[in-house]
Amino acid sequence: MFRFPVCHGSVLVICAFTLMTMLPWSWAPLSAQELTVYSARHYDADRQLYELFTETTGIQVRVVEDGGDQLMSRLRAEGRNSSADVFITVDAGRLAVAERRELFAPVESEYLIKRIPSHLRHPEGLWYAFGQRYRIIVYAKDRVDPAELSTYEDLVDPKWRGRILVRSSSNVYNQSLMASMIATHGSEAAEAWARGLAANFARQPQGGDRPQIRGVAAGEGDIAIVNHYYTLMMRDSDDPNDAAIWDQIGLFFPNQGEGERGAHTNVSGAGMLRYAPNPEHAQAFLEFLASDAGQEAWIRGSREFPVVEGITPPLSPDEYPFRADTSVSAQDLGRWGVPAMMLFDRAGWR
Numbered sequence: 001m002f003r004f005p006v007c008h009g010s011v012l013v014i015c016a017f018t019l020m021t022m023l024p025w026s027w028a029p030l031s032a033q034e035l036t037v038y039s040a041r042h043y044d045a046d047r048q049l050y051e052l053f054t055e056t057t058g059i060q061v062r063v064v065e066d067g068g069d070q071l072m073s074r075l076r077a078e079g080r081n082s083s084a085d086v087f088i089t090v091d092a093g094r095l096a097v098a099e100r101r102e103l104f105a106p107v108e109s110e111y112l113i114k115r116i117p118s119h120l121r122h123p124e125g126l127w128y129a130f131g132q133r134y135r136i137i138v139y140a141k142d143r144v145d146p147a148e149l150s151t152y153e154d155l156v157d158p159k160w161r162g163r164i165l166v167r168s169s170s171n172v173y174n175q176s177l178m179a180s181m182i183a184t185h186g187s188e189a190a191e192a193w194a195r196g197l198a199a200n201f202a203r204q205p206q207g208g209d210r211p212q213i214r215g216v217a218a219g220e221g222d223i224a225i226v227n228h229y230y231t232l233m234m235r236d237s238d239d240p241n242d243a244a245i246w247d248q249i250g251l252f253f254p255n256q257g258e259g260e261r262g263a264h265t266n267v268s269g270a271g272m273l274r275y276a277p278n279p280e281h282a283q284a285f286l287e288f289l290a291s292d293a294g295q296e297a298w299i300r301g302s303r304e305f306p307v308v309e310g311i312t313p314p315l316s317p318d319e320y321p322f323r324a325d326t327s328v329s330a331q332d333l334g335r336w337g338v339p340a341m342m343l344f345d346r347a348g349w350r
């Protein structure tokens, strides 16, 4: 029998919705109504995510937001005294670090396994991806014909000499991109690729992904390698400068040709913590994140792509049809993250 703490008026709508999505915890009686989330995500829309979870389950959520690395240090310092139940972070590389530091406990959930494809979750349930992000090429529409663009591998071609903008190799997004190159081509070829790419830089890497996009619009370089959602934030921004930049740039999803592996896919995700005081609530929260309502709320702020089918993505598939790389799993990205850092040094990509 479905149990729900309060089920009147507007809440009734949510109850009905919950039944429709058939979440496994919909039937379970809920005890101590509390959950603590450590999150490296910083979106206003995430507040709605937590509120929706509370409305649906009656479990109150306490959120601590900070950088991913800071939260991991804090978790390590707190040890078994930590009050945190769930850790949310971005990038497969950071999920792998949390895994290596033994911060997570496995969650066995048929619902999560059914909802999330295997390349987007840890094989033993230590973490699950809830959003997908693509590292794409942004180009200046007035200086680059998209027909000139093809693959990540092609970016070493001399035709791109002095034209490529990308942030520093100390950034985890680039480390995961490099990890995908190692997983696909092996270390030697990946190092040669990084060296060739660095030779085509328009300037020494500086700033985050957004400044690279601005650099393309300002003519400092002709193409940039960035995570897709930064362009969408500009598209949706109230700032007229961002809207003007959106008009000047094109988005290119690499490696789409026949036999190519698709655009480099990274994730944001979460796992239950090893010393979680409320493991049942942690599991309920992870399952909520994989529900239709949870997925919609997850991508609303981040403009990532959902991990479950049937949720409207932030970019129209008619306008931007593309294939994501499913050949390199999120776990592989984590596995090759450390070798990637060493190769960057040797390749001269600062």
Ligand SMILES: [Fe+2]
Residues within 6 Å of the ligand: 227
């Ligand atoms: Fe980001």
